[in-house]
Amino acid sequence: MTLIKSISGIRGTIGGKPGGALTPVDIVKFTYAYCHKLRERRPKPAGERYTVVVGRDARISGEMVENIVCGTIVSCGVDVIKAGLASTPTTEMAVMLSGADGGIILTASHNPRQWNALKLLNEKGEFLTAAEGQAVLDCAESEDFDFSDVGSIGAVTEEDFTDRHLDKVLALPAVDADAVRKAGFTVVLDAVNSVGGIIMPRLLSRLGVKCIELNCNPDGEFAHNPEPLPKNLEELSATVVRENADLGISVDPDVDRLAFICENGEPFVEEYTLVSVADYLLSRAEAEGEKNLVTVSNLSSSRALRDITEKHGGHYYASAVGEVNVTTLMREKGAIIGGEGNGGVIYPAIHAGRDAMVGVALFLSNLAHKKMKVSELKKTYPEYHIAKNKIELSDKSLIDKILNRLKEIYAAEDINTVDGVKISFEARREWVHLRRSNTEPIIRIYSEAPTESRAVELGEDVRKVAEDIMKS
Numbered sequence: 233m234t235l236i237k238s239i240s241g242i243r244g245t246i247g248g249k250p251g252g253a254l255t256p257v258d259i260v261k262f263t264y265a266y267c268h269k270l271r272e273r274r275p276k277p278a279g280e281r282y283t284v285v286v287g288r289d290a291r292i293s294g295e296m297v298e299n300i301v302c303g304t305i306v307s308c309g310v311d312v313i314k315a316g317l318a319s320t321p322t323t324e325m326a327v328m329l330s331g332a333d334g335g336i337i338l339t340a341s342h343n344p345r346q347w348n349a350l351k352l353l354n355e356k357g358e359f360l361t362a363a364e365g366q367a368v369l370d371c372a373e374s375e376d377f378d379f380s381d382v383g384s385i386g387a388v389t390e391e392d393f394t395d396r397h398l399d400k401v402l403a404l405p406a407v408d409a410d411a412v413r414k415a416g417f418t419v420v421l422d423a424v425n426s427v428g429g430i431i432m433p434r435l436l437s438r439l440g441v442k443c444i445e446l447n448c449n450p451d452g453e454f455a456h457n458p459e460p461l462p463k464n465l466e467e468l469s470a471t472v473v474r475e476n477a478d479l480g481i482s483v484d485p486d487v488d489r490l491a492f493i494c495e496n497g498e499p500f501v502e503e504y505t506l507v508s509v510a511d512y513l514l515s516r517a518e519a520e521g522e523k524n525l526v527t528v529s530n531l532s533s534s535r536a537l538r539d540i541t542e543k544h545g546g547h548y549y550a551s552a553v554g555e556v557n558v559t560t561l562m563r564e565k566g567a568i569i570g571g572e573g574n575g576g577v578i579y580p581a582i583h584a585g586r587d588a589m590v591g592v593a594l595f596l597s598n599l600a601h602k603k604m605k606v607s608e609l610k611k612t613y614p615e616y617h618i619a620k621n622k623i624e625l626s627d628k629s630l631i632d633k634i635l636n637r638l639k640e641i642y643a644a645e646d647i648n649t650v651d652g653v654k655i656s657f658e659a660r661r662e663w664v665h666l667r668r669s670n671t672e673p674i675i676r677i678y679s680e681a682p683t684e685s686r687a688v689e690l691g692e693d694v695r696k697v698a699e700d701i702m703k704s
Contacts, residue, residue, distance in 0.1 A: 237369055238365070242259075244347065245346045261375065265372035266368050267310050274334075283312070283332040284310055287318035291340065312387070316390060319427050319487035394430065402435075412439045412600045417478045417599070417600075420493075425454055425455055439596060460502060461491070470497065473495075478495055490505050529550060558570055572586065573618070617680065621692065634701050635666060
């Protein structure tokens, strides 16, 4: 049983006791706190109604959680627009399209079927800031609740925003639907039996792409581990080769992460989802004479985005880990594209959130223009490999000691302390990033190098140094 509370929401396994798992009691407390802080965040004249959009992925507990969340919202005197089975980016778009005051997404993203979560949005369809999220947590813990009387309870309406979301995607100037249609692509789609099985086939159909559906029944019975990593996509890879398809597409249960499989069954690698889309957009912007060619990703994402950006004469910036940190820096720097190395593409021309539909439409547009196989496209990008490691600690107080000492030991290298410690070995095109976990007494270690063996070796070398510091 696990319940994880953070500034981005509340997440846990279904079933068990309050505080130890995600129970109806926790859901009510957290939803009430969101509604209460919504009024403080967006004051309105007396009598003017508040509205919140609620959307969910297809996991088995989704309907139960949705009923509790919607019931709690109306008991707070707030109206609900139920978006039903909707991807995370669709729910984000729904807040904007409906003019709502906020939104709650019911999804545990790539976590297994026993998990669910509440993710909180502001009136722009963006995740709450750290301060706003902390205020919701504090309110939920206080249990100082005051629900509306019967004459003031909210109302519930239902609306499907899927096609309106796709309308916006296909209207983007960078999406060349005609070129994609002429290319006559065949793809295999693995939607892990969640809402990607609803929205992604519609997108591909409108782009004139033949879609072979794999695990596209949105019943929440995930056919495999839902994180779109190569080890979980063996069935997709085999199907792409067997069907002689042009590529494979994999999305996570809430469709904000995206990974591709090459025509030969090899992974395109999710780190390169953003890289390929950025290359396409930067090429267009450069050709049109734009000067502010800026990209952003987080510190643990591949250096390849920086290399591609600088190849086009642009500027790359790295944020702290976390989608809200990426979008904040993107807005500050005026980035044309950004995201995360986990397959998350954020294109501010449509909205400030990871969106697999946008990623697919832009990727296919790029592929149609390049007129090459996906494996050939992959070879045009600089090759890097990322390895992941960690240090388990018995005492969280050791984290600062380890990170501070590492800064001293590697002072001669390029050091970034925006989020933990990132050490870049520029001459070797390598880096290692150490950061504290938000939920566990561990330090996460990410390392990248031009070869897989070197990435593993680098991470292990720095881990041993950190462990020696811990023992000293």
